[in-house]
Amino acid sequence: MSSTHQKETGSWDLVIRPRTSLFNLNLNEVWQHKYLLWMFVRRDLVSIYKQTILGPLWFFIQPILTTIVFVVIFGNIAKISTNGQPRILFYLAGITMWNYFSETLTSTSNTFIVNASIFGKVYFPRLVMPLSKVISGLIKFAIQFLLFILVLAYFIISGAEVHPDLLGILLITPVVLFIMAGLGLGAGLILSALTTKYRDLVFLISFGVQLGMYAAPIIYPLSAIPAKYKWIILSNPLSSIMEAFRNVYLGAGELSLSGLLYSFTFMVVLVVTGTVIFNRVEKTFMDTV
Amino acid sequence: MSAIITVENVGKQYRLGQVSTGTISHDLNRWWHRMRGKEDPYLKIGDVNDRSLKADSEYVWALKNINFEVQQGDVLGIIGRNGAGKSTLLKILSRTTAPSIGEIKIKGRVASLLEVGTGFHPELSGRENIFLNGAILGMGKREITRKFDEIVDFAGVERYIDTPVKRYSSGMYVRLAFGVAAHLESEILIVDEVLAVGDGEFQKKCLGKMKDVSASEGRTVLFVSHNLLAVKSLCKTGLWLDNGISKEIDLIDKVIDDYMNKNQGTTSSSVTVEKESDGFIVHYIRVSNNGVEGSFNIEEDLLIEIKVSSQRSFASININLFFNTLDGTMIFATCSLAEKFVSGEFTYRCVIPAHTLNDIFYSLDVMVVREGPKVIHNLTETLTIEGIEGKREGDWLGKFPGLLRPEYFKWSKNNGNG
Numbered sequence: 255m256s257s258t259h260q261k262e263t264g265s266w267d268l269v270i271r272p273r274t275s276l277f278n279l280n281l282n283e284v285w286q287h288k289y290l291l292w293m294f295v296r297r298d299l300v301s302i303y304k305q306t307i308l309g310p311l312w313f314f315i316q317p318i319l320t321t322i323v324f325v326v327i328f329g330n331i332a333k334i335s336t337n338g339q340p341r342i343l344f345y346l347a348g349i350t351m352w353n354y355f356s357e358t359l360t361s362t363s364n365t366f367i368v369n370a371s372i373f374g375k376v377y378f379p380r381l382v383m384p385l386s387k388v389i390s391g392l393i394k395f396a397i398q399f400l401l402f403i404l405v406l407a408y409f410i411i412s413g414a415e416v417h418p419d420l421l422g423i424l425l426i427t428p429v430v431l432f433i434m435a436g437l438g439l440g441a442g443l444i445l446s447a448l449t450t451k452y453r454d455l456v457f458l459i460s461f462g463v464q465l466g467m468y469a470a471p472i473i474y475p476l477s478a479i480p481a482k483y484k485w486i487i488l489s490n491p492l493s494s495i496m497e498a499f500r501n502v503y504l505g506a507g508e509l510s511l512s513g514l515l516y517s518f519t520f521m522v523v524l525v526v527t528g529t530v531i532f533n534r535v536e537k538t539f540m541d542t543v
Numbered sequence: 544m545s546a547i548i549t550v551e552n553v554g555k556q557y558r559l560g561q562v563s564t565g566t567i568s569h570d571l572n573r574w575w576h577r578m579r580g581k582e583d584p585y586l587k588i589g590d591v592n593d594r595s596l597k598a599d600s601e602y603v604w605a606l607k608n609i610n611f612e613v614q615q616g617d618v619l620g621i622i623g624r625n626g627a628g629k630s631t632l633l634k635i636l637s638r639t640t641a642p643s644i645g646e647i648k649i650k651g652r653v654a655s656l657l658e659v660g661t662g663f664h665p666e667l668s669g670r671e672n673i674f675l676n677g678a679i680l681g682m683g684k685r686e687i688t689r690k691f692d693e694i695v696d697f698a699g700v701e702r703y704i705d706t707p708v709k710r711y712s713s714g715m716y717v718r719l720a721f722g723v724a725a726h727l728e729s730e731i732l733i734v735d736e737v738l739a740v741g742d743g744e745f746q747k748k749c750l751g752k753m754k755d756v757s758a759s760e761g762r763t764v765l766f767v768s769h770n771l772l773a774v775k776s777l778c779k780t781g782l783w784l785d786n787g788i789s790k791e792i793d794l795i796d797k798v799i800d801d802y803m804n805k806n807q808g809t810t811s812s813s814v815t816v817e818k819e820s821d822g823f824i825v826h827y828i829r830v831s832n833n834g835v836e837g838s839f840n841i842e843e844d845l846l847i848e849i850k851v852s853s854q855r856s857f858a859s860i861n862i863n864l865f866f867n868t869l870d871g872t873m874i875f876a877t878c879s880l881a882e883k884f885v886s887g888e889f890t891y892r893c894v895i896p897a898h899t900l901n902d903i904f905y906s907l908d909v910m911v912v913r914e915g916p917k918v919i920h921n922l923t924e925t926l927t928i929e930g931i932e933g934k935r936e937g938d939w940l941g942k943f944p945g946l947l948r949p950e951y952f953k954w955s956k957n958n959g960n961g
Contacts, residue, residue: 270638270647290678297664297675304666304707375661376679377638377653537641 294386337506348472361387362442380536417505440524447535491517548613553645620778651730660720665709698722838929852888860884865908898950
């Protein structure tokens with residue numbers, strides 16, 4: 255309970271009212287449920303590969319196969335430039351980052367629909383659920399990222415043309431990840447709130463995420479885009495993140511501070527809007543879901 | 544003693560029908576009113592929630608003008624027939640949905656058990672699920688660790704604790720789930736119908752645990768159940784909801800008596816058929832009983848009337864009644880004598896004696912057969928009726944098993960080999 259809430263309610267611990275103000279987000283309460291948050295993260299990670307033989311190896315297999323397909327189709331057949339970088343590394347970097355974003359977005363955007371049965375029976379701050387997805391997504395990302403680092407190390411040892419910037423890596427990696435997580439979460443929160451009532455968006459999300467990959471420099475470098483159209487790609491907040499990531503790890507791609515600042519601002523607006531809308535919907539979504 | 548929960552003027556409005564393009568126009572209108580600082584226009588309208596009446600408005604009040612207080616340590620039983628708003632009230636109290644109007648104030652932590660095993664993950668082991676479920680219900684890690692052995696002991700699943708719960712029998716699953724919830728240290732416990740599952744021994748254990756919780760630990764319990772016997776034995780106070788309105792709040796014995804004796808005399812439910820075939824018309828089917836509206840008292844005779852008419856005569860007509868469970872299993876059939884039918888209006892009557900049916904739902908089919916034999920009417924699922932039970936001798940309060948409960952079987956006990 256926030257302190258202002260306490261004052262007007264006297265000695266009561268909890269007051270249930272039809273609507274609370276738009277910005278009464280109860281973030282405190284989310285913090286009090288950090289153990290629950292952790293349990294959800296654990297559940298996601300433990301249950302996903304139960305009764306499989308390869309288990310967590312599946313985290314590796316998906317990006318490896320996707321990379322091979324991209325190398326064949328976009329590299330060998332379509333011959334799209336990779337900024338002179340080894341194709342495998344170029345695509346793997348893109349896929350690893352994109353996977354984190356799309357995983358965060360899709361898993362948070364169906365929060366209400368997937369969890370309707372739990373939400374309908376017991377109360378806890380609903381925000382815990384999408385936050386747990388962001389964190390379990392981060393852990394899955396870390397595993398795939400490890401794969402990327404291993405492949406990168408192999409290419410460096412075998413003397414390929416890659417120039418990682420160690421200082422840049424330390425500075426940029428957390429920033430880029432943070433913005434990426436925020437963008438996925440913010441967009442996911444907004445979509446999750448809207449899908450409870452209007453299911454139309456469910457269809458939009460599933461192919462929107464597929465197509466969205468082509469609107470950011472994942473399978474092509476920004477430098478391959480004609481100057482005239484560059485602004486279109488750059489208006490996508492993911493673009494400067496991707497470029498910065500490849501810049502520090504591979505030594506190619508544009509590292510633009512103003513671009514990162516744009517992405518960051520975009521992310522903050524998205525997260526705040528998403529949280530407010532989400533918070534509004536969580537109170538009555540059981541009536542419409 | 545002080546009030547631990549106060550409910551003031553609480554109401555919950557629902558919109559009937561489907562979410563579709565029409566929804567957006569109402570949403571926009573509502574938003575437009577709010578932007579101008581006006582009240583939600585749709586909160587002013589809405590019908591009382593009576594399922595059987597045709598709706599005048601798209602909006603209904605599932606709950607309206609609910610006011611009551613619960614004292615610390617009280618055990619409140621909430622009764623009422625299906626659709627009376629019991630579950631809606633519990634949902635609002637446990638914050639899974641917000642009220643449309645009104646205010647509820649609560650002191651202390653609320654644990655709600657609207658379902659057993661909320662959030663249980665089938666792939667996880669019993670141990671993992673205790674921690675997950677406990678956390679969902681609002682327990683911290685330390686609290687769960689401290690109670691862990693007690694929960695396992697209560698559920699009696701020690702051997703299976705590291706097995707995924709999808710391998711559990713449904714009884715073990717329910718026991719484990721209830722065990723977690725029952726060991727929650729909250730000041731207020733909200734329980735909905737959990738006793739409907741599990742075997743007899745377990746139901747007894749649950750009731751016992753709930754009694755402990757309120758009597759020795761001084762916790763407050765809100766309990767909804769169709770099992771009036773359980774409510775009666777467990778609760779001190781009763782709240783009777785009817786069509787979303789609170790009808791009575793008083794000592795539990797008085798509330799249950801009033802509930803059972805509502806409309807002293809006959810209550811009936813009927814369905815209009817008005818179907819014609821071979822010139823033979825079935826007008827309506829009516830079920831009456833000295834009991835509660837919408838259901839029948841199994842300790843009273845049940846009268847079934849079928850009104851028919853025809854302009855012509857038949858060499859033979861007989862009326863068949865089939866009693867089915869809700870999932871379509873036929874329990875028994877009974878039919879009138881096949882007799883000559885002379886044109887005119889007639890009412891066929893069938894009396895099912897008291898102490899024949901059980902306190903479950905029955906779905907009635909009616910079949911009309913003429914000479915030949917040829918079926919001229921086959922009316923399936925015409926009426927659904929529910930039996931309820933108001934009093935019972937002895938300690939056993941659980942569900943009486945079986946689809947029927949005839950009491951005319953003879954039992955005796957002799958000495959030795961006699």
